[in-house]
Amino acid sequence: MHWKDPIALDDLFASSRLVPQPFYARSTIAVARELLGKVVVHGHTAGRIVEVEAYLGLDDLAAHASRGITGRTRVIFGPPGRAYVYFIYGMHECLNFVCEPDGIAGAVLIRALEPVSGLLRMRRRRPVAREPRDLCSGPGKLTAALGITRALNGVDVTSGGDFSVRELERPEPFAITTTPRIGITKCTDWPLRFYITGNPNVSKR
DNA sequence: AGTTCGATCGCCT
C-alpha cells in the first residue's frame, strides 16, 4: 500500500491560497458546493474536501441551529468562516464551517476528505485504516485523522493559523452529485448532500 | 435530577 503523500505539505502551501472570510458569508448551499475541491489543513495534515452536507437555519429540523441559539449552537449563528465542532454518539467529533453573514445560522458538515498531506501521521491516529481511502471517508474518521477536536470549536479558519481551508491554484475539474442527507431522521428528502462524482473517498451508502 | 437520543463507526452475523 502506498502511504506516500500525493502532495508534500510545503508544495501544498506553495500551490494554494487561504480561502478568505467573504467566501463563507454567503448562502450555505452555495458555500457547500464550492467547498468541494478545497483543502482542509490542520497542523501537518491536509485533505481535499470531496463530500459535504448543508445544514440550514431555524426551518431545517435536521440542523442543530433549528433549536435557536443555545450554548451549543452559538457559533453557528456567529461570524462566518469559523469551525463548528461537536461531539456525537459519545465518541465522534464532527467538523462544520459556519456560513451566512453574522447573526444568520448556517453550516456545512464536512463528510469526507481525500488525503493530501501527512498520510503517515493520519494512519498513526487511525491505525484501523487499511489503505489511504479509509483514512478520511466519513465525518468521524476525518476529524480523528486530522486531529480535530472540540477544542477547535469556534476557531477562525480564515486568519492563517495552523487550522485553515485553502484553494488550489490549479484545481482538477470534477462533476458534483446531489443527494439527500445521510444519517438524519428529519427533512430526509432535502437534496443537501453534495459530493465529487466517482471519488473513492466518499463515505459509503 | 433524571431521561432521551443523536449530522457515527466498526465489528459481527
Next chain:
DNA sequence: GGCGATCGAACTG
C-alpha cells in the same frame, strides 16, 4: 443489515 460502544446537550418534571 444489525447492533453495541459511550457521553453530553437539551428537554421534562
